[in-house]
Amino acid sequence: MKRSNTVQKSSFFKKKNRWDNISAYLFLSPALLGFTIFIALPIIATFALCFFDYNIIQPPDFVGLDNFKEFFRDPNTPISFGNTFKFLAIFTPMHCILGLILAYAVYRIRHGRLRNVIRGIVYFPSIVTTASVAIIFVQMFATDTGFINYYVRQLGMNNIPWLTDSNLVYLTLAIFSFWKFIGTTFLYYFIGLNNVPESYYESASIDGANTFQIFTRITVPLITPTIFFVVVTNMIGVFQTFDEPSLITNGGPGTATRTVALQIYRTAFQSNQFGYGATFAFVLFLIIMVVTIIQYVGQKKWVVYDYE
Structure with missing residues (x-):
């Protein structure tokens, strides 16, 4: 039974x-x-x-590894990938570090309504269309007609080539990227900060820890899962940077801001070389995948999940 x-x-x-x-x-x-x-x-x-020559008009023609051979011979390959890694070196630390500092500063505001207003102001640019913001930024930073250089001339200085100098253009695009996209990173951090138990801060205050010690020894370690998520998503996004160089500089001056994403667009959709453009896209996909896997493996050594 x-x-x-x-x-x-x-x-x-x-x-x-x-x-x-x-x-x-x-x-x-x-x-x-x-x-x-x-x-x-x-x-x-x-x-x-990647293994075909295809231009929409004619049927795909199998070419084997010819697209990959051309990829390694093409002078545009090191230029586009080099520029993309430049953006990666500038944009990722900017968003990940400044976004955290900004989120923590807003989080520490004790007045609830003021904190909500500032949070809305910081996040608002993220919901504005990129194209409209880019048009305004081009007008603002134009060398001869932009109002930024108007005030520069009022100070007795010469016009600053914000968009026409191959080095200075990265600063201009960084300003644009910070104003337009920092809100998303800020929001992720802000949510992560709100998930940290207040008891940790109370205990630290009782022990006499100052604001900097609380931030570096309590806040940062406890929001490492959020930091990890922000770093991964930011790096993936920067690898695919397209809007800024396409809408503001058109890849210029010269080839200074021609990224891989912009190269893919020009190769596939402007030159109708879809097979060759797919080769760029697939190589970029492999690089993003390898970098992301490395980050996931490495996060086991510094990300804290079991603090509660």
């Missing part, structure tokens, strides 16, 4: 687990379907397209 009850219970739990699994997959199916259609299949199609 006991054995019969045990068998019945085991059968019941097996059926329950089966239905739980079916329910889980049903709930996940929209996300899995979207991932398959919009991410997995395009990645596979891009990889396949």
